[in-house]
Amino acid sequence: MAGLYPLAPFLALAGGFLLAACQWLILVYAPTEATLGLPQKIFYLHLPLAWWGLFSFFLVFIASGAYLASRKRFWDVLAGAAAEIGLALAALALISGAIWAKTSWGLWWTWDARLTTTLVMCFIYAGYLVVRGMDMQPDRRARIAAVLGIVAFLDVPLVFFSARLWSYIHPPSISLEPEMKHTLVACIASFALLWLGLLLFRWRLAQDAINLEETTKERLMRRE
Amino acid sequence: MLKAALLIASKDLRLTMGRGSGLLQALLLGLLLIFVFSLSLTPGQRMSAQGAAAIFWMASAFCQVLIFSTLYGLEEINGQRQGLVLAPSPAQGVWLGKALAGLCLLVASQTLFLPATIVFLGQEISDLWRLGLAIVIIGDIGIVAIGSLLGALSQGQSARESLLSIVLFPLLAPLFLGGIRIGSAVFSGKLSEGADGWFGIALAFDAIFVASALALFPSVYNAEE
Amino acid sequence: MNSYEWILYAGIAVWSGLGLYLALLAHKQAGLSRRIKQLARLMEDER
Numbered sequence: 001m002a003g004l005y006p007l008a009p010f011l012a013l014a015g016g017f018l019l020a021a022c023q024w025l026i027l028v029y030a031p032t033e034a035t036l037g038l039p040q041k042i043f044y045l046h047l048p049l050a051w052w053g054l055f056s057f058f059l060v061f062i063a064s065g066a067y068l069a070s071r072k073r074f075w076d077v078l079a080g081a082a083a084e085i086g087l088a089l090a091a092l093a094l095i096s097g098a099i100w101a102k103t104s105w106g107l108w109w110t111w112d113a114r115l116t117t118t119l120v121m122c123f124i125y126a127g128y129l130v131v132r133g134m135d136m137q138p139d140r141r142a143r144i145a146a147v148l149g150i151v152a153f154l155d156v157p158l159v160f161f162s163a164r165l166w167s168y169i170h171p172p173s174i175s176l177e178p179e180m181k182h183t184l185v186a187c188i189a190s191f192a193l194l195w196l197g198l199l200l201f202r203w204r205l206a207q208d209a210i211n212l213e214e215t216t217k218e219r220l221m222r223r224e
Numbered sequence: 225m226l227k228a229a230l231l232i233a234s235k236d237l238r239l240t241m242g243r244g245s246g247l248l249q250a251l252l253l254g255l256l257l258i259f260v261f262s263l264s265l266t267p268g269q270r271m272s273a274q275g276a277a278a279i280f281w282m283a284s285a286f287c288q289v290l291i292f293s294t295l296y297g298l299e300e301i302n303g304q305r306q307g308l309v310l311a312p313s314p315a316q317g318v319w320l321g322k323a324l325a326g327l328c329l330l331v332a333s334q335t336l337f338l339p340a341t342i343v344f345l346g347q348e349i350s351d352l353w354r355l356g357l358a359i360v361i362i363g364d365i366g367i368v369a370i371g372s373l374l375g376a377l378s379q380g381q382s383a384r385e386s387l388l389s390i391v392l393f394p395l396l397a398p399l400f401l402g403g404i405r406i407g408s409a410v411f412s413g414k415l416s417e418g419a420d421g422w423f424g425i426a427l428a429f430d431a432i433f434v435a436s437a438l439a440l441f442p443s444v445y446n447a448e449e
Numbered sequence: 450m451n452s453y454e455w456i457l458y459a460g461i462a463v464w465s466g467l468g469l470y471l472a473l474l475a476h477k478q479a480g481l482s483r484r485i486k487q488l489a490r491l492m493e494d495e496r
Contacts, residue, residue: 023460037452038452038455038456039452039455039456041456042455045459045460046459049463068443088466088467092463092466095462095463096462096463099458102455123390123394124391124394124395126390127391130387131377134387144444146443147443148377148391150440151370151395151436154433154436155397159398161398162425165422194467198470198471198474201474201478204478208481209481211485212484215488219488222495
């Protein structure tokens with residue numbers, strides 16, 4: 001993995017530039033939606049945030065399972081990095097969603113199933129990161145985090161269905177015109193680069209922290 | 225495994241009942257919560273059925289956190305946990321034992337919370353009480369399954385209770401929503417649509433977390449400090 | 450308030466959020482790299 005670190009700034013920069021270019025697509029190329037009007041354009045940033053956030057949480061689940069199966073530190077570090085990025089993206093998706101809700105319904109918050117699920121996931125993964133930050137034996141912490149990472153993702157569909165049953169308020173489903181679809185795909189794809197860049201950045205940070213800890217230990221042992 | 229689980233459960237129950245302080249603390253906290261929420265009403269006013277159901281489940285949730293932190297705290301002193309880990313039975317026996325003990329304590333507490341909700345929040349039990357009983361039983365199974373799995377993760381930690389609550393409460397969200405909806409139907413006598421949906425979600429919750437707890441418990445419970 | 454302004458605010462919120470997160474990562478990374486270098490120098494001196 002270490003060989004990929006130098007790619008991180010390029011990926012992030014390329015993703016950033018492409019997303020900036022997508023702003024043009026969003027504002028000029030994509031037509032204004034007939035019923036929802038201009039605010040619907042927030043959707044083009046909101047959806048990639050939510051999707052990549054959810055994908056990060058899925059990655060936490062996969063990496064946690066792989067850690068429990070193989071006990072390789074690689075997977076634990078990956079899960080930690082993905083969880084933090086997922087939390088950041090999901091929080092941004094919530095903020096942009098709230099702004100969108102305010103413009104279309106005049107409310108910052110409604111009991112929409114997807115919004116509620118994202119909020120509950122933010123809480124769950126914030127708790128997960130608190131557990132990861134605890135002072136414990138690294139192996140034990142990694143195992144506990146892996147169990148929590150699995151349990152947390154199993155909860156996601158339950159939260160979604162219960163939130164949907166709780167209230168049937170849905171934003172009207174949008175039929176996307178071809179230009180809208182192109183714009184959306186472009187946004188999601190450019191976000192992929194940014195996401196990968198972020199993941200590598202965060203990964204390198206975690207790996208360096210581990211290296212620092214181990215070298216310090218080594219040095220102390222040698223001095224004794 | 226079942227025998228070991230029953231042994232552990234009965235040992236834990238006798239210990240908590242004998243000392244009393246653990247369960248008493250959980251009970252008092254729940255009752256205080258219900259009482260404090262009754263202060264949001266002006267005299268003579270009644271809490272809405274949904275509000276009362278939400279407060280009942282919240283009291284149960286706080287109670288659960290204290291119960292499992294007490295149950296897993298029992299073996300913290302003098303390294304007694306090693307004894308349980310070394311016992312010739314699978315680790316899942318410990319999970320099941322603690323879950324059973326927790327279930328008994330939680331149900332016992334709820335039998336006090338329910339009258340407290342009725343008295344302090346001005347509720348009545350309608351003809352739908354069977355539904356309410358069912359959702360309490362199904363919900364409690366899910367609550368203790370996940371409580372017993374994650375209760376073990378706080379072993380050897382300071383600030384156990386606050387750690388457990390921030391991890392557990394959001395995970396329990398689906399059960400709470402179902403419990404509140406059905407509970408509000410029981411208090412108000414009006415059943416809204418989708419009741420079977422709530423039972424489906426609660427049963428799915430139980431199945432998923434009992435299965436994952438059985439698979440994952442050995443990873444969190446061991447002799448390490 | 451008109452819709453363009455809201456889109457602008459949403460854009461500002463998302464971009465500044467991403468920017469802040471990146472800045473936080475960069476800050477942490479800089480601190481870590483400094484400590485790693487210090488440690489390497491220390492160990493070099495001890496040898």
